[in-house]
Amino acid sequence: MSSVMRIAAIGLSLFVAMPGLAAPRAPVSEIVMDAGTGQVIEEDNADRARPPASLAKMMTLLLAFEAIDAGTLKPGGSIRMTAAGERQPPSRLGLRRGRSIPVDAALRAVAVISANDVAVAIGDHLAGNERAFVARMNARARELGMSSTRFGNATGLAPGAGRTTARDIAVLARHLIRAEARHYKLFRTRSITWERQTRPNHNKLLGKVEGLDGLKTGYTVEAGFNLAASARRGARRVIVVVMGAPSGAARDLLVANLMEVGFTEPRLRRPRGQR
Template sequence: MTIAKGSFAFRCVAAMLAGALAGSAVARPDAPRAVSSLVIDADDGETLYASDADIVRAPASLTKMMTLFLAFDAIEAGTLRMSDRITMSRHAASQQPSKLGLLPGRSLSLRAAIEAVAVESANDVAVALAERLGGSERAFAEAMTARARSLGMRHTKFSNATGLTSRGNRTTAHDIALLSLAMLREHPRGYDYFATRSIHWANRTIANHNHLLGRVPGVDGIKTGYTVDAGYNLAASAKRHGKRLIAVVLGERSAAARDLRVSHLLEVGFAGG
């Protein structure tokens, strides 16, 4: 049966799926009960399903979507070039994992830096990139917040380039969907980095943290995130038969529950016609 998008039937099916998934999650005692969920049509921006999508919460590594967005802005403006090297400072090298583990003074190509942030969510590289673009991580975080406002992300603020726990980091599922949509529209070539299944670094093969790549038909990005205060977050986009959807889940209780919720919400969205 085809369910018209935005219809009462569509909302009921999506709500039942979300409820079933919430019941199957492994509870964390510090996690808020509500999980933020949102599905939008990427072609016209229409919201197909939303549940607690405007609750303000921690973004975790979804923050790095904006870190890379500003990098892609700089590449387009010509102030950053693919031939540039990104040098690791002491501050960048001191970041908590996930990280590549470069020593201070070492460098990597811009392409490798972008891949490390998009695929491994490398905190050390994200900070090094922020320092290269903004002079300091603090100044870059201010630029991230300003760019968020320009995209209509009214409830988002950044205090670092990584999403590591900080009182200054906040967002909503709705705002993350706006950022995902802007990435697709303004930086389609940059978006392609999020589809990278794995990278090779120092004799290691590092798999993308987005487990839906290659497992859910049509999924080709975009980013996962986790911190204790944020829970398990995922913004994902999929395209089937010429139709593209964006699904965002924030604050899930496990990676498995997060992936399952996003997968089911995408299925419901595509079934909506």
């Protein structure tokens, strides 16, 4: 284990011992991937099935981006809040049923503050209802080779969020970065302002880890604390996914350290336990 990884492990042990955090769940899943080649640099429990929490919204956003690319969703258009969307628990933007939000603002609300109400409204707009939209999510996951993923809703909220793996989320992140480069910039937005209220990005590593410019956080009690992140330094880009961390701080510490592993490791490493 590298010195960077030992630092992460020590930090995690301290966070697990602190009171008031999510109940410990073993083990945390992690993967470090070269975004250019798709090769795995580091992994641990990367194929363990886990609830996606709000990482599911990466697929919700991908389908919205692809609809814009296809011309079936107009960037200058609007999304109307539905009854199903209005019923969603926080995090939410707080639109009342029947109100509309511009498409670009809707996408930012999902990418930046993980707005559950807006995510469901987008799904309803694109597919007619959330059930039909989830079928599209799962079909697209299969097309991308996310063989261990089955989404249960557009938000990742429990119950019924479905299951995925850190490896599959890294595959999804890589596709978003490479195929949707013009939309990817949404993930680095530091904050949004809606009705004179400014709300910061849930990804607290933006501006703190060199080159980090996305992607998405996630949390539910069942899932623990998740983060799919990517950073670019020079000509190289690295993707890190951590799932099931015991706290947001522990998750962020591990992601930051794994990002350094991704950029400093001179060779590809085998999964732990296979050395």
